[in-house]
Amino acid sequence: MGSTAFPSKEMSQMASFEARMGDDLSLQDIEEIEQQIVIQTTDKTRGVAVGLLNRLDAKKPALIDREINKLSHASDLISKIKILSSLIQYLPPEEVTEKLDEIQFEASLVDDPKVRDAVTEQLKHLQFAQAKPVIHDLKDFVDRLKKVGHAVLNTNSLAPMFAALSDYQVEQIRRTAIAGCA
Amino acid sequence: MSPEGAAYGIEEYSKALCKQAEIAEAFYYGRIGEGVEGLLNLPEDVRLLIDQLIWDAAGGQAIDPTDEASAELIADAILFSLEEQMGLHAS
Numbered sequence: 353m354g355s356t357a358f359p360s361k362e363m364s365q366m367a368s369f370e371a372r373m374g375d376d377l378s379l380q381d382i383e384e385i386e387q388q389i390v391i392q393t394t395d396k397t398r399g400v401a402v403g404l405l406n407r408l409d410a411k412k413p414a415l416i417d418r419e420i421n422k423l424s425h426a427s428d429l430i431s432k433i434k435i436l437s438s439l440i441q442y443l444p445p446e447e448v449t450e451k452l453d454e455i456q457f458e459a460s461l462v463d464d465p466k467v468r469d470a471v472t473e474q475l476k477h478l479q480f481a482q483a484k485p486v487i488h489d490l491k492d493f494v495d496r497l498k499k500v501g502h503a504v505l506n507t508n509s510l511a512p513m514f515a516a517l518s519d520y521q522v523e524q525i526r527r528t529a530i531a532g533c534a
Numbered sequence: 535m536s537p538e539g540a541a542y543g544i545e546e547y548s549k550a551l552c553k554q555a556e557i558a559e560a561f562y563y564g565r566i567g568e569g570v571e572g573l574l575n576l577p578e579d580v581r582l583l584i585d586q587l588i589w590d591a592a593g594g595q596a597i598d599p600t601d602e603a604s605a606e607l608i609a610d611a612i613l614f615s616l617e618e619q620m621g622l623h624a625s
Contacts, residue, residue: 484558486613486617489620494552504540524547524619528547529543530543532542
C-alpha cells in the first residue's frame with residue numbers, strides 16, 4: 353500500500369532526467385542524458401524511459417541545424433574540427449567527407465606549422481574514422497562504458513552494468529579485471 | 535566481481551579497445567614501426583586472433599606490411615578483432 357504513495361527510486365531517477373530536459377541542451381547534453389537513461393532504465397521505468405528518449409530525439413534536428421550553422425561560421429580550424437566531430441554521426445558520410453576536405457584545404461593555407469600540424473593530426477583521426485566507421489561505434493561504446501563505470505561506483509552495485517551491457521561484454525570486463533589483478 | 539573490480543575492469547577494457555584502434559590507425563597511415571610495436575604489446579589471445587584474421591584475409595600468403603594494401607589489410611584485421619571484443623559479432 354505504501355509503495356504506491358511515493359514514487360519509487362527508479363521513477364525519481366526518471367523524473368530527474370526529465371528535469372534536465374530544458375531548451376538549452378546541446379547535442380552532447382542530449383547524448384549524455386540518453387546514455388544515462390539507457391543505463392538507469394529498469395523494467396518498471398521502461399515506458400517512461402522510451403517516452404523521454406522520444407522527446408530527446410525530437411529535439412535533435414533543430415540542434416543539428418544550429419551546429420551546422422555554427423560550423424559554417426566558425427573562424428578557426430580547431431573549432432571547426434570540434435564542431436564537425438560532434439556532428440559526424442548525424443551527417444551523411446559524403447557531407448562529412450566534403451567538410452573534412454574543406455578543412456584540410458584551409459589547413460594547407462595556414463602559415464604557422466605548429467597549428468597546421470595540430471590540425472592535420474586531428475583531421476587524420478577524423479578521416480580514419482570516416483574510412484573505418486567502427487571507430488565511431490568504438491567512441492560511442494567507450495562513452496557508454498565510462499557512464500556505466502560511474503553508475504556502478506555511484507550505486508555500489510553491478511546492476512547498471514548488467515542492465516546496459518551484454519553477457520559477452522560483461523565477460524570481457526570480468527576477464528580484464530582478473531587479468532589486471534593477476 | 536565487486537563494483538570496484540567492475541569499474542576497474544570497465545576502465546581497462548575501454549583503454550585496451552582504444553589502444554587497438556590506435557594500432558590500426560598506425561598501420562592505416564603507414565606508421566609500420568609503431569603499429570608492429572603496438573601489436574607485439576597486445577595480450578596473446580588478441581594477437582593470435584589478429585594473426586589468424588590476417589592469415590585468412592591474405593589467403594595464407596606472407597604479406598609485406600610496408601606495402602600499402604597489406605598495411606590496410608592488417609588495420610582491417612585489428613578492427614575486426616576490435617568489433618569482436620566489443621561484442622558486435624556475438625550472437
